[in-house]
Amino acid sequence: MCSRSLTDLCAGIALALVTGQALAAPPASAGEVAGGGVAVPAPGQRQVLRLSDVLGSDAPATAPRDSSAWGLALGQHIARGTTGHPSILEARSSVTGALAGADAARWQRAPTATFSREYAGKYASQTYSNLLRVQQPLWTGGQITAGIDLAQHQATRARHALREAQRNLALKITANWSDWARASLRVERLGKLVEQQAALLEMISRRYAQGSATVSDEALARARLEGALGEQAQARIDLAWSRTQLERNTAGTVDDALLRDLDGALPDVPTLAEVIDAIESAPALNRAAVEIEIARAELAQRRAGLHPQVYLRLDRQWGAIKDERVTIALQGSTGAGLGGLAALDVQEARIQSARLAVETLRNELRDQYTQEHIRHASADQRARLTQAYAQTSSTVLASYRRQFDAGRRSWMELLNMVREVHQADLDAAVALVDQRVAAYRVLLLVRAPDLNNDFSFGQELPR
Numbered sequence: 001m002c003s004r005s006l007t008d009l010c011a012g013i014a015l016a017l018v019t020g021q022a023l024a025a026p027p028a029s030a031g032e033v034a035g036g037g038v039a040v041p042a043p044g045q046r047q048v049l050r051l052s053d054v055l056g057s058d059a060p061a062t063a064p065r066d067s068s069a070w071g072l073a074l075g076q077h078i079a080r081g082t083t084g085h086p087s088i089l090e091a092r093s094s095v096t097g098a099l100a101g102a103d104a105a106r107w108q109r110a111p112t113a114t115f116s117r118e119y120a121g122k123y124a125s126q127t128y129s130n131l132l133r134v135q136q137p138l139w140t141g142g143q144i145t146a147g148i149d150l151a152q153h154q155a156t157r158a159r160h161a162l163r164e165a166q167r168n169l170a171l172k173i174t175a176n177w178s179d180w181a182r183a184s185l186r187v188e189r190l191g192k193l194v195e196q197q198a199a200l201l202e203m204i205s206r207r208y209a210q211g212s213a214t215v216s217d218e219a220l221a222r223a224r225l226e227g228a229l230g231e232q233a234q235a236r237i238d239l240a241w242s243r244t245q246l247e248r249n250t251a252g253t254v255d256d257a258l259l260r261d262l263d264g265a266l267p268d269v270p271t272l273a274e275v276i277d278a279i280e281s282a283p284a285l286n287r288a289a290v291e292i293e294i295a296r297a298e299l300a301q302r303r304a305g306l307h308p309q310v311y312l313r314l315d316r317q318w319g320a321i322k323d324e325r326v327t328i329a330l331q332g333s334t335g336a337g338l339g340g341l342a343a344l345d346v347q348e349a350r351i352q353s354a355r356l357a358v359e360t361l362r363n364e365l366r367d368q369y370t371q372e373h374i375r376h377a378s379a380d381q382r383a384r385l386t387q388a389y390a391q392t393s394s395t396v397l398a399s400y401r402r403q404f405d406a407g408r409r410s411w412m413e414l415l416n417m418v419r420e421v422h423q424a425d426l427d428a429a430v431a432l433v434d435q436r437v438a439a440y441r442v443l444l445l446v447r448a449p450d451l452n453n454d455f456s457f458g459q460e461l462p463r
Contacts, residue, residue, distance in 0.1 A: 098155035105151035120320030141307030150297035160287035183239035262436035299347035308332030376438035383435040390428035
């Protein structure tokens with residue numbers, strides 16, 4: 001239940017949430033401390049919120065932009081980060097190595113040349129005997145084909161791992177941007193709070209000098225100001241750190257204009273059904289599915305290894321022994337005991353394990369993608385409600401100021417209400433950032449384009 005001192009605030013909030021409109025604030029009198037707020041759209045009207053609205057009047061104004069440019073600058077920073085980040089370089093090196101392995105596997109069809117030189121003995125006409133052998137596989141029971149398939153699947157796995165690393169880095173950079181935007185809002189809002197607390201301290205100091213306020217009132221205002229200054233100093237440290245994190249992951253500097261890259265009307269966010277359908281194209285799931293093909297190729301290799309192999313062999317000897325012959329050789333091995341057959345059972349189990357891993361990952365991704373969509377819906381709703389709360393809080397603060405002047409509110413109640421408005425205003429601004437970030441994350445999961453190029457989510461992108 002609401003306390004008596006907050007009855008006006010609770011009633012105003014309830015009215016705003018029921019009607020979808022914020023209460024209109026009366027004009028502020030001279031010297032009156034009033035908080036900011038963002039207007040709430042009428043029922044049935046589409047809400048178009050801008051980060052510049054919550055960044056305050058001191059923020060540079062931005063002209064309306066084409067919706068196709070929504071998120072473009074952030075996407076460019078993500079693309080830049082995916083060219084030089086260590087995790088991406090590592091994944092690219094794995095792709096290069098896997099492609100080289102696939103090329104090497106194809107050379108297994110080519111003939112193999114070997115040379116040996118042996119001591120012939122002291123009674124031989126010549127001291128050494130030389131042997132040159134060229135061996136061409138004719139039939140290997142499918143072992144060469146299985147080896148080529150295995151190498152190609154490994155290259156495919158490396159490509160999916162690269163795309164997975166790109167997506168993970170994109171989500172990480174998005175989180176860095178969110179932290180930076182939050183810290184920037186906190187610094188900006190605390191700056192306003194410091195100004196308000198300084199104005200209140202100046203006002204109460206004059207009243208104390210005139211004898212209409214007590215020394216404890218002045219001490220309380222001074223303590224509130226010092227507390228706000230301390231929070232502001234810490235917020236600036238957090239801002240510098242979050243910006244450093246963003247610049248490190250994007251491999252470059254960022255300017256303040258990037259804070260407003262998600263400004264303007266939101267693009268259409270995919271439905272939950274579209275989000276669930278996008279799971280099948282997730283790089284992580286594709287990589288896990290390739291593990292099944294890799295296990296199958298390894299099984300084919302082991303099965304082929306149990307068959308004899310047929311070779312065309314050319315031998316030429318010179319030195320102590322002179323001989324030339326062309327033969328068709330049959331070569332095979334059962335391995336140690338029944339180890340070859342047991343290895344087949346191992347590979348069958350690996351295939352089954354890989355299949356179950358795919359299903360497990362699919363369920364995990366379904367939960368993750370569903371949570372991302374729910375998080376966006378929740379953030380969208382919270383952004384709307386917190387705007388109403390902030391606007392109503394500003395109205396109530398103006399009422400508190402007038403009641404304090406009339407002697408119906410205490411100094412403590414006024415200071416507490418100033419702090420309440422500051423927190424409501426900050427929550428509304430942060431909720432708007434969360435709304436934009438949640439939408440961007442959903443679009444990254446569903447419509448993620450080639451991260452090597454600049455991109456925007458303002459238009460439908462190929463999946």
